[in-house]
Every structure is written in C-alpha cells, then in structure tokens.
Amino acid sequence: xxxxxxxxxxxxxxxxxxxxxxxxxxxxxxxxxxxxxxxxxxxxxxxxxxxxxxxxxxxxxxxxxxxxxxxxxxxxxxxxxxxxxxxxxxxxxxxxxxxxxxxxxxxxxxxxxxxxxxxxxxxxxxxxxxxxxxxxxxxxxxxxxxxxxxxxxxxxxxxxxxxxxxxxxxxxxxxxxxxxxxxxxxxxxxxxxxxxxxxxxxxxxxxxxxxxxxxxxxxxxxxxxxxxxxxxxxxxxxxxxxxxxxxxxxxxxxxxxxxxxxxxxxxxxxxxxxxxxxxxxxxxxxxxxxxxxxxxxxxxxxxxxxxxxxxxxxxxxxxxxxxxxxxxxxxxxxxxxxxxxxxxxxxxxxxxxxxxxxxxxxxxxxxxxxxxxxxxxxxxxxxxxxxxxxxxxxxxxxxxxxxxxxxxxxxxxxxxxxxxxxxxxxxxxxxxxxxxxxxxxxxxxxxxxxxxxxxxxxxxxxxxxxxx
Amino acid sequence: xxxxxxxxxxxxxxxxxxxxxxxxxxxxxxxxxxxxxxxxxxxxxxxxxxxxxxxxxxxxxxxxxxxxxxxxxxxxxxxxxxxxxxxxxxxxxxxxxxxxxxxxxxxxxxxxxxxxxxxxxxxxxxxxxxxxxxxxxxxxxxxxxxxxxxxxxxxxxxxxxxxxxxxxxxxxxxxxxxxxxxxxxxxxxxxxxxxxxxxxxxxxxxxxxxxxxxxxxxxxxxxxxxxxxxxxxxxxxxxxxxxxxxxxxxxxxxxxxxxxxxxxxxxxxxxxxxxxxxxxxxxxxxxxxxxxxxxxxxxxxxxxxxxxxxxxxxxxxxxxxxxxxxxxxxxxxxxxxxxxxxxxxxxxxxxxxxxxxxxxxxxxxxxxxxxxxxxxxxxxxxxxxxxxxxxxxxxxxxxxxxxxxxxxxxxxxxxxxxxxxxxxxxxxxxxxxxxxxxxxxxxxxxxxxxxxxxxxxxxxxxxxxxxxxxxxxxxxxxx
Numbered sequence: 001x002x003x004x005x006x007x008x009x010x011x012x013x014x015x016x017x018x019x020x021x022x023x024x025x026x027x028x029x030x031x032x033x034x035x036x037x038x039x040x041x042x043x044x045x046x047x048x049x050x051x052x053x054x055x056x057x058x059x060x061x062x063x064x065x066x067x068x069x070x071x072x073x074x075x076x077x078x079x080x081x082x083x084x085x086x087x088x089x090x091x092x093x094x095x096x097x098x099x100x101x102x103x104x105x106x107x108x109x110x111x112x113x114x115x116x117x118x119x120x121x122x123x124x125x126x127x128x129x130x131x132x133x134x135x136x137x138x139x140x141x142x143x144x145x146x147x148x149x150x151x152x153x154x155x156x157x158x159x160x161x162x163x164x165x166x167x168x169x170x171x172x173x174x175x176x177x178x179x180x181x182x183x184x185x186x187x188x189x190x191x192x193x194x195x196x197x198x199x200x201x202x203x204x205x206x207x208x209x210x211x212x213x214x215x216x217x218x219x220x221x222x223x224x225x226x227x228x229x230x231x232x233x234x235x236x237x238x239x240x241x242x243x244x245x246x247x248x249x250x251x252x253x254x255x256x257x258x259x260x261x262x263x264x265x266x267x268x269x270x271x272x273x274x275x276x277x278x279x280x281x282x283x284x285x286x287x288x289x290x291x292x293x294x295x296x297x298x299x300x301x302x303x304x305x306x307x308x309x310x311x312x313x314x315x316x317x318x319x320x321x322x323x324x325x326x327x328x329x330x331x332x333x334x335x336x337x338x339x340x341x342x343x344x345x346x347x348x349x350x351x352x353x354x355x356x357x358x359x360x361x362x363x364x365x366x367x368x369x370x371x372x373x374x375x376x377x378x379x380x381x382x383x384x385x386x387x388x389x390x391x392x393x394x395x396x397x398x399x400x401x402x403x404x405x406x407x408x409x410x411x412x413x414x415x416x417x418x419x420x421x422x423x424x425x426x427x428x429x430x431x432x433x434x435x436x437x438x439x440x441x442x443x444x445x446x447x448x449x450x451x452x453x454x455x456x457x458x459x460x461x462x463x464x465x466x467x468x
Numbered sequence: 469x470x471x472x473x474x475x476x477x478x479x480x481x482x483x484x485x486x487x488x489x490x491x492x493x494x495x496x497x498x499x500x501x502x503x504x505x506x507x508x509x510x511x512x513x514x515x516x517x518x519x520x521x522x523x524x525x526x527x528x529x530x531x532x533x534x535x536x537x538x539x540x541x542x543x544x545x546x547x548x549x550x551x552x553x554x555x556x557x558x559x560x561x562x563x564x565x566x567x568x569x570x571x572x573x574x575x576x577x578x579x580x581x582x583x584x585x586x587x588x589x590x591x592x593x594x595x596x597x598x599x600x601x602x603x604x605x606x607x608x609x610x611x612x613x614x615x616x617x618x619x620x621x622x623x624x625x626x627x628x629x630x631x632x633x634x635x636x637x638x639x640x641x642x643x644x645x646x647x648x649x650x651x652x653x654x655x656x657x658x659x660x661x662x663x664x665x666x667x668x669x670x671x672x673x674x675x676x677x678x679x680x681x682x683x684x685x686x687x688x689x690x691x692x693x694x695x696x697x698x699x700x701x702x703x704x705x706x707x708x709x710x711x712x713x714x715x716x717x718x719x720x721x722x723x724x725x726x727x728x729x730x731x732x733x734x735x736x737x738x739x740x741x742x743x744x745x746x747x748x749x750x751x752x753x754x755x756x757x758x759x760x761x762x763x764x765x766x767x768x769x770x771x772x773x774x775x776x777x778x779x780x781x782x783x784x785x786x787x788x789x790x791x792x793x794x795x796x797x798x799x800x801x802x803x804x805x806x807x808x809x810x811x812x813x814x815x816x817x818x819x820x821x822x823x824x825x826x827x828x829x830x831x832x833x834x835x836x837x838x839x840x841x842x843x844x845x846x847x848x849x850x851x852x853x854x855x856x857x858x859x860x861x862x863x864x865x866x867x868x869x870x871x872x873x874x875x876x877x878x879x880x881x882x883x884x885x886x887x888x889x890x891x892x893x894x895x896x897x898x899x900x901x902x903x904x905x906x907x908x909x910x911x912x913x914x915x916x917x918x919x920x921x922x923x924x925x926x927x928x929x930x931x932x933x934x935x936x937x938x939x940x941x942x943x944x945x946x947x
Binding site: 040042044045046047048049050051052053056057060061312313314315316318354355356357358359361362376377383384387390391394 | 507508510512513514515516517518519520521524525528529786787788789790830831832833834835837838852853859860863866867870
C-alpha cells in the first residue's frame with residue numbers, strides 16, 4: 001500500500017507555513033504565506049516590486065518557498081530549476097486556513113489551474129480586500145463550508161471551526177487513505193467562542209488522528225517564560241496576567257468611560273470578531289463608531305453594518321472615487337468631518353490606520369486616546385513602529401497598547417496543551433513558533449521536522465525518508 | 469530701520485538651512501530645504517501624505533519652518549496664526565543655492581506669488597524631475613532664473629549670486645547686502661572638488677568684501693570625518709589649511725578609482741548615483757565610451773539626460789508598473805523619451821555584460837536578480853541609500869548579498885563631498901567675518917572664528933544687525 005508523506009517547506013520555526021501532504025500523485029498544500037519579518041522586509045517603501053518577475057523574486061527573497069509543480073512556467077522562466085505546474089506529476093490543491101498574510105500572501109502566485117480552497121467567509125473577505133486594493137493577486141477560489149468534505153485527488157479534506165479573529169478561520173482534517181492529519185491553522189480559546197472550539201476539538205479527538213500539526217505561536221520566549229517557573233498544566237484557563245478579547249475590550253471601555261477625549265483605534269481590518277466587539281463597545285460607551293472608507297466597505301459587506309465614515313485627506317479619497325469608495329459614500333448613513341470630531345471628541349470612537357496617522361494632527365487637538373489593537377505596525381523596533389511612536393508623540397495622544405503584550409490572538413500554552421491532550425494524536429508537530437520543541441504532549445510522539453525533509457507515515461509513525 | 473536676521477532652521481542638521489534677512493518690508497529667504505534624515509522621515513512608504521493639509525503637515529514634521537507671509541492662505545487655514553502670503557506686507561524673494569533637496573525640498577510650498585530664484589539649469593532639471601514624478605511636491609508655479617554676478621534687488625536688499633560650481637544645476641553662494649551690512653552664505657562649501665580652483669578664486673573676491681556675517685557649511689565637522697582628518701574632535705586642533713588632509717581623497721582620486729574599476733571589471737558594471745547630477749551622467753557616458761562600454765540609464769534618469777544634455781540616451785526599461793508596455797497607459801514623459809532614446813534590452817546586456825555600464829537606482833535594485841552578475845560590480849556613487857544612517861542601506865546590502873555583484877564604493881569612506889575641516893577653517897579665516905554663524909552640520913560649534921565672534925543663533929528668533937554685531941531683538945537697545 002502507498003504511504004502518505006508530509007513535507008514542510010516553511011513555517012516550523014517562525015511564521016509563514018507552507019507544507020504538503022501527498023498520497024501517490026495526490027497532493028494537498030496547506031497555507032501559502034510569507035514569513036512575517038518586518039525588520040528585514042525587502043520592500044521597504046522604496047524598493048519596487050517587479051511586475052513580470054514577481055514570482056521569481058518572491059522565491060529568491062525567501063518570501064515563498066521553491067515548491068515544484070505550483071508555479072506557471074512563464075512566471076518561473078525557462079531556465080528555472082523549479083518544476084513548473086504543467087510538468088508536475090501531482091494533482092495539487094491548496095487549502096488556506098485563514099486570511100492573515102503569513103498564511104496566504106503567496107496564493108496569487110499559485111498557478112490558476114490549481115484550486116485554492118478557503119472558507120466561504122474568508123472568500124467573501126478576500127473579495128472585499130481585492131476591492132479596496134489589498135489583493136495578493138487576483139485569481140479564482142473554491143469556497144468551502146465547515147464539515148463538508150471535499151477531495152483533492154484521493155485525499156479527503158474537512159474543515160473544522162477554529163476561533164481566530166480573521167473571518168472564516170478554520171482547521172483542516174486531511175485524510176489520505178492511510179491516515180489522518182489535523183492542521184489547526186491559528187487557534188485561540190479566549191476569543192469568546194470557547195464552546196465551539198471545544199466542541200470541534202472533541203469531534204477531532206474522535207477521529208483518532210495520526211498526526212496533529214498544531215500552531216504554537218505562544219511558545220515564544222517572551223510568552224512562555226512568563227509561566228516557566230511552574231510546570232505547564234493543560235487547561236482552558238487564561239493564564240494569570242493575560243486577557244481574553246472580551247477583557248481587552250472591557251479595558252478599552254473602562255478607559256474611555258467618562259473621558260472627554262476622542263477615542264481612536266488602530267485595527268487589522270481582516271479581524272471581524274474584534275470589529276464586532278468594537279461596535280458593541282462603542283454602543284455601551286455611548287459613542288458613535290466611525291470607520292475609514294476601506295474598512296467601512298469591508299464591514300458593510302461582511303457584517304451588514306453601515307457605520308459613519310470619516311474621509312481621510314489623501315490621494316485615494318480625492319478625485320474620481322474608486323468603486324469601493326463610491327459604494328461607501330452611497331451607503332453610509334453619515335460622513336463625519338474632522339471639525340465635527342474635534343468639536344465633540346467625547347462622542348466618537350474613530351478608526352485610524354497607520355497609513356492615515358497624520359490625520360491625528362487635527363483629530364487629536366482636543367485630546368485623544370489611541371488604542372493600538374493589532375493594527376500595523378506591530379513590531380517594536382521596526383522602522384514603521386518607531387515612526388508611529390514619533391507621530392503619536394508629536395500629536396500628543398495618549399497611547400494604550402492593551403493588546404500586544406497581554407492578549408495574543410493565539411491560544412495560550414496551557415490551552416494548546418489541552419488541545420494536544422484531548423486530540424492525543426500519535427504524532428505531534430508544533431509549528432508557527434519560535435520554540436516548537438517546548439510543546440510536549442505525553443500522549444503524542446514529538447516530531448520536529450527538518451525544513452524540506454520528507455516524512456512518511458509508517459504504521460501510524462512519522463519517519464523521515466531519504467531522497468535520492 | 470534695522471536689518472533683521474532669523475535662522476529658521478538648519479543650524480544643527482545636515483541641510484535644512486532656511487534663514488531670512490529683512491530690511492523694512494523687504495525680505496530675502498535663503499534656501500528652502502529639509503534636513504536630510506532618512507531614518508526619521510515620516511513618509512516611510514506606508515504613511516500617506518495628506519492633500520489639503522500638506523503644508524501644515526510639512527511644518528508639523530519640521531520639513532519646512534513656520535514663516536509668516538510665505539505660504540498660501542488655503543494651505544495654512546489659520547494654522548499657528550501664521551500670516552498668509554496673500555495678506556502679508558512683506559516684499560519677499562526666496563533664493564536657492566543649488567538643487568539638492570536639503571536646500572530646496574520646500575520650494576513647491578511657497579505661495580506662487582513669491583518669486584523663487586534658481587539657476588536656469590537647476591530649473592531644467594527640476595522640471596524634468598517633476599515630469600517623472602520625482603520633483604518636489606508643488607503647486608503650479610514659475611521659477612525665476614538667477615545668474616552669476618547678476619545682482620538681484622529685493623527692495624533695499626541686494627543679493628549677488630557667486631558661482632561656486634559650474635556642474636549640472638550650478639551652485640552658488642550668496643552675498644547679501646542691506647544698508648546695515650553684508651552677509652555671506654556659503655551654500656554647500658567644497659574646496660577639494662572639481663571646482664576647487666573656482667572656489668579659491670571666489671574666495672579672493674569675497675575676502676575683499678568685509679563681510680559682517682558669514683553663514684558657513686560645517687557638514688564635515690561631525691565626529692566621523694573629524695576623526696579621520698584630525699584624529700580628534702577638539703576644535704582647537706583644526707588648523708587652517710588649503711590642502712586636502714592626508715589620507716582623504718579628492719574628487720580626482722575618486723574618479724580615477726571608479727574609472728579603474730570600470731576599465732578592469734570583466735563583467736557588467738552597475739552604477740547607483742544621485743540621478744540629478746547631470747555632470748556625473750555626462751562623465752559616465754564618456755568613461756563608458758573610453759573603455760568600450762555603452763552607458764545605459766533607467767527611464768527617469770534618462771529623461772533628465774535627454775532634457776539637460778539634449779542627447780538621445782540609451783535606456784534600459786526595468787520590469788515595473790511605472791513603465792507600461794501598452795502605449796495607451798504610458799505617461800507622456802515616457803512616450804516622449806521612447807521617441808528620443810535607444811532601448812537596450814535585457815537580452816542584449818546578458819549576451820555582452822562587459823559591454824555595458826548600467827545605471828540602477830535603489831528603487832529598481834531587484835533588477836540585479838536578472839542581470840548577469842558574474843564578475844560584475846555595483847558602483848555605489850552617492851545614490852540613495854547613501855550610508856548606514858539610512859535604514860534602507862542595510863536592505864541594499866542584503867539584496868546585493870543575494871547576487872554576485874561586487875560592492876564598490878569610495879564615498880563615505882575616504883571621500884566626503886563637503887569641504888574638509890581644515891579647508892573650511894581656512895576659508896573662514898580668510899573671509900574673517902565679524903560674526904561667524906557655523907551651520908548645516910551636527911557640530912557647528914567646532915568651527916571657530918579667528919577674530920570675530922561665533923554665534924549659534926536661537927532658531928526662529930529675530931536678531932538685529934548693528935555695527936557688525938547680531939543681537940537678539942529682545943535684548944537690543946535702540947540707543
């Protein structure tokens with residue numbers, strides 16, 4: 001009997017997962033993103049992307065791995081050592097867990113004849129992102145639903161619920177004829193949907209999975225060391241000093257309560273769960289929530305909510321409006337001006353993205369509180385982060401980053417151990433982590449795959465094979 | 469009436485000198501640039517410039533200083549209570565020494581009713597830059613030409629442009645006379661460049677003028693250069709000398725070394741230079757010709773070459789959305805260039821790498837991935853990112869390290885574009901002003917006068933010139 005094989009091209013250490021599971025000529029590639037490295041990002045705002053050579057350059061710059069049989073010959077060039085799609089032996093499909101860039105920034109480079117599967121909500125969000133100019137390359141997608149199996153060649157795939165703030169986040173049960181693999185995607189227990197997460201963990205546990213590929217983002221030195229003094233105990237609790245998303249929003253609410261300042265938030269507008277929470281928060285705080293046009297467009301389509309809009313003073317919002325902007329202008333109940341915001345700052349809760357940070361020169365004149373809720377720039381020490389700090393200082397806003405240090409968008413270490421214990425797969429591969437070796441489950445055999453090496457499932461055990 | 473002087477900015481920064489000299493309602497503003505700080509530039513490629521608030525934001529981010537009577541009413545919109553140009557009683561003129569951004573980045577924000585003086589050749593280059601989208605952010609406005617030794621009168625103030633470089637856009641220093649005295653602003657001062665002889669000749673002319681106030685470029689007085697030229701940062705150890713300090717290079721040395729690389733390198737030579745330097749472009753064309761290479765430019769630079777040198781340049785078209793294949797999508801400047809240039813294809817370069825000298829700007833550095841790099845050299849000749857102080861410099865080095873191009877530079881190591889400290893000291897001593905204002909440097913205080921007084925003015929404060937002294941207006945006694 002043939003044996004399934006797994007190979008990690010990227011993502012065991014750090015972010016940017018690209019891996020494959022094959023069975024004969026059937027191949028599933030799961031996730032297709034670039035590692036998140038803002039400190040060494042070659043596109044620094046000055047260096048331009050090359051139009052025709054973008055795929056070749058992405059491979060050369062390490063932004064996407066050199067996987068055979070995925071890219072078009074015209075994108076690789078005739079002299080490339082990478083096998084083009086048309087010459088590939090495999091029937092390939094790509095499955096995407098969610099629309100954070102480190103999981104999908106490369107999907108526009110995948111040959112158009114290779115199907116790319118993602119959850120229906122994620123597909124809808126991608127369409128909105130395309131419309132507001134955040135495309136990763138236009139292509140067709142195959143939308144899927146939870147618990148509805150589909151096949152890539154002989155490999156059966158089923159999506160399960162995963163609580164991550166990005167719309168349509170899922171994990172995948174991947175079933176070649178000889179075994180079962182579960183890839184968690186990104187997951188958390190503290191986003192307000194614990195019951196659904198636990199219900200699906202239980203379902204997966206019943207499948208008797210051979211290989212669990214579990215994200216372990218929070219097994220980073222800064223996070224893990226907080227609890228390092230005590231042995232890790234599997235639980236669904238939130239560790240001391242950490243917060244849930246609900247508590248995070250509660251903190252912002254408490255901070256705004258009774259304040260005469262303008263409330264400002266900087267978010268990642270792919271995160272629909274957080275946006276829903278902000279709507280509720282604004283209502284509770286008796287403030288009108290205001291969005292920039294791009295986010296408003298996404299919110300209108302994804303959440304069927306029609307918020308007030310503030311139009312930034314930039315090139316995108318002047319002249320003949322782009323279709324997304326026209327839609328927003330036609331559908332918003334109200335456009336609020338900077339004068340109105342400045343006249344009654346205590347009445348508003350306003351989105352401000354990094355690209356429009358200079359708006360704060362005006363908006364913050366009467367006092368403002370800036371809530372940095374996972375919006376770019378995220379990495380302290382990066383050029384953009386330092387720039388953000390400088391501008392905030394110039395504008396005099398009060399900065400509050402409740403998010404980055406105390407509330408991850410990822411399950412805490414004890415939560416991950418709970419998940420690993422419950423699923424109790426025969427093999428455990430921790431991924432998407434700076435310390436994957438630290439996730440140890442007593443029920444599972446620990447495998448830390450070498451990048452590029454192929455592992456075969458032999459009698460339920462993953463074993464490296466030699467390539468000739 | 470008394471002559472007033474204000475140093476608006478540029479005392480402690482590399483570039484960004486903006487100062488005004490007033491007599492009654494007449495006012496001359498010298499330079500309108502922004503200090504060169506790539507590490508802290510707010511526009512990092514993600515932050516979007518605002519359209520209506522562009523001037524206010526430029527003032528807030530210290531790209532231009534807050535000056536009454538200089539900017540348009542609609543741009544200020546009451547900001548800081550500044551008086552708009554439209555209602556100002558001042559008779560103002562803005563004068564620019566040369567076309568470097570740290571001397572003129574803000575000229576496009578000056579109200580169009582106020583004349584901005586630049587040399588004709590600078591205007592040709594600026595207009596070509598504006599056409600390709602590389603010019604300063606600007607309103608539709610005219611520039612007024614200034615010429616060597618042709619005095620410009622601004623009411624009771626007279627400005628004499630003194631030519632200090634004949635290269636490209638030409639450089640000037642300004643001799644500014646009011647009824648109370650004389651100011652000399654050096655602009656960028658270089659005494660070891662290709663125009664060294666001209667500068668020493670001008671010095672002979674200027675030292676006869678009994679200058680009251682000398683504003684002098686002190687870029688080279690920073691630690692990095694001083695420690696190379698003097699082994700110490702002690703100002704007292706900087707002794708005046710016309711000579712180039714031992715171990716440092718002059719422009720001829722740099723040229724010789726660059727030419728040698730070009731001659732000896734077996735593969736493709738790529739060069740990154742500041743693409744408004746048309747004398748450099750002309751030199752590279754001639755050098756390439758001498759060693760049997762063809763000099764090829766990117767379209768943006770080639771457009772300036774075409775306009776300025778009035779020749780049909782060879783161009784290489786990078787793989788960029790900036791240069792669409794579809795004629796219907798091509799911007800007019802690019803179409804004009806295509807009709808007046810010879811296109812060199814990638815295949816031609818690949819088939820004969822040693823036959824070319826190819827200009828490559830940082831923006832298009834990824835082109836190097838698909839150019840022949842065996843035995844190739846990357847000549848970094850003062851193009852951005854110039855050095856380690858620019859966060860992009862490490863990115864440039866990282867990208868180069870993924871190729872086999874040999875990185876070659878003589879800039880920043882043993883060569884410096886501004887006058888070396890002993891030479892600057894010599895220049896100042898020869899002028900022997902009553903007041904010396906060292907500026908345009910991180911350590912202006914290190915340039916000491918021989919006889920007169922050193923003044924490090926408080927930026928934005930008004931000083932009165934009287935009997936060869938500059939006194940803060942608030943402490944000036946009329947009697």
